[in-house]
Amino acid sequence: MDLIAHLRAGLPAEAILTDPDVTGSYAHDMASFCAAGTPAAVVLPRTVEQVQHVMRTATALRVPVVPQGARTGLSGAANASDGCIVLSLVKMDRILEISPVDRIAVVEPGVVNAVLSRAVAEHGLYYPPDPSSWEQCSIGGNIGTASGGLCCVKYGVTAEYVLGLDIVLxxxxxxxxxxxxxxGVAGYDLTRLFVGSEGSLGIVVRAVLALKPEPPQQLALAAEFPSTAAACEAVCEIMARGHAPSLLELMDRTSVRAVNALAHMGLPDSTEALLLAAFDTPDPAADLAAVGALCTAAGATEVVPADTPAESDLLLQARRLTLTALEGLKSATMIDDVCVPRSRLAEMLDGTAAIAAKYDLTIGVCAHAGDGNTHPTVCFDADDPDESRRARESFDEIMALGLRLGGTITGEHGVGVLKKEWLARELGPVGLELQRGIKDVFDPLGILNPGKLF
Known part of the structure; x- marks a missing residue:
């Protein structure tokens, strides 16, 4: 009995896609420079039992399985391998429970982040992790890559909100x-082990997520700086003085000018860095005033605080438009995800600017500055072989710079295919050996998302 016949024995016909024109659209996520194979089939289960049938079939026939969420990832972690089963979990999209007393939500992996956020808000609750793709990305994908977002400086990343999981092995x-x-501290923390494992250890089919009370609406300010060094000094002062912003974002000159060109926001060309800070505290205006003073002391040429949430949204629009604006500069982009200690943030930005000059490329940087998590975006012409080569080399130099500064190759996007070689460098031989050993325990046949991570 062949693979498709095996699958059909336990799945409805509409759950199995085999038309190459259709399955090809499931072959990759949003990352550049990541190889993708041709899947044998795409399966869209709706129940745990159907996922179990897929995995039993895959084990019996030794067929690789590539789990997928909404495919908004930026590392190639969801890319198909030749002859694999693509296991798309987007149809498992039910919110099973919201408990205001226990402050938890129980969800299936295909639930979209924004859908969950709005649903819990109706109960006066808040699910903080908010990747920039929150209107499209799924909770299962967020768990697989340990996603972050704009609010992480205060509220933390996905791993801090996953209390429990149901996993099909x-x-x-x-x-x-x-x-x-x-x-709860019973036994090893297997839940944390699965968060960030990129579908290489098992298939998440249910998640118990922690919730927080809904905070007050935030107020924001924008501060313009004549240098990235001055802006990063302000970031360090804000954190050193004990402030707890709900958002602390930084845009370099390239990003600012790209957004200006796209949206005509009127930011002066002399702005070398734009810092955006927001507070959702009981008295956000007072917090903004204190942070504004620190920005001025660090050399800000202008500080503009918002008086209302609507004004705050206008100030934050520049940050939200950054990636779109940079994508409009060239036919392709590579988005890096290097996180460094906050104290080394200025070196990371200045070093990235030097790399852009070295390779004669446009590289815009926006950053979750409060976390030290930078997103250098390399803009290039995909049809120009030389420019594509320079883009890839610059990307690698940016990761090397991050490691030299005591950072990590990924703060929230994951490793996937894009950063496999760099993961080995960061972990070292002993760390890599142990992680491969863990993979062997959960997936002795090596059928779960092969070719990713290691």
Whole structure:
């Protein structure tokens, strides 16, 4: 019995896609320079039992399985391999429970981040992780890559909100990890192990997520600086003085000018860096005033605080438009994701500017400055072989710079295909050996998302 016949034995016909014109559209995520194979089939299960059937079939026939969410990833982690089953979980999109008392939500992996956020808000609750693709990305994908977002400086990343998981293992068994309780230390923390594992250890089919009370509406300010060094000095002062902004974002000159060209926001050409800060505290105006004073002391040429949430949204529009604006400069972009200690942020930005000059490329940087998480975006012409080569080389130099500064090759986008070689450099031989050993325990046949991470 062949693969498709095996799958059909436990799945409805509409859950199995085999038309090459259709399956080809599931072959890759949004990353550049990442190879993608041709899947044998795409399966869209709706139940845990259907996922188990897929994995039992894959184990019996030794067929690789590539789990997918909404394919908004930027590292190639969801890219198909030749002959694989693409296991798309987008149809498993139910919010199973929202508990205001326990402050948890129980969801299937295909639930879209923004859908969950709006649903819990109706109960006066808040799910903080907010990737920039939150209107499209799924909770399962967020868990797979340990996603972050704009609010992480205050509220943390996805890993801090995943209390428990139901996982279908490579052989089809169902594993439950974690808890529904506010505390729990029973055994090894397998839940955290799966968060960020990029579908290489098992298939998330249910998640118990922690929620917080909905905070007050935030107010923001924008501060213009004559240098990235001055803006980064302000970031360091803000954090050193104990402030807890709900957002602290930085845009370099290239990003500012790209947004100006796109949206005509009127930011002066003399702006070398734009810092955006927001507070959702009981008295955000007072917090903004204190931070504004620190920005001025660090050399800000202008500080513009908002008086209302609507004005705040206008100020933050520049940050939200950054990637779109940079994508409009060239036919392709590579978005890096290097996180460094906050104290080395200025060196990271200035070093990236030097790399852009060295390779004669446009590289715009926006950053979750409060986390030290930078997103250098390399803009290039994909049809120009030489420019594409320079783009890839500059990308690698940016990652090397991050490691030299005591950072990491990825703060929230994951490793996937794009950064496999760099993961080995960051972990070192002992770390890599142990991580491969963990992979072998959960996936002894190596059928789960092969070719990713290691």
């Amino acid at each position: 490579a052989d089809g068994r169902l594993l439950t990890t974690g808890r529904r309780t506010a505390k």
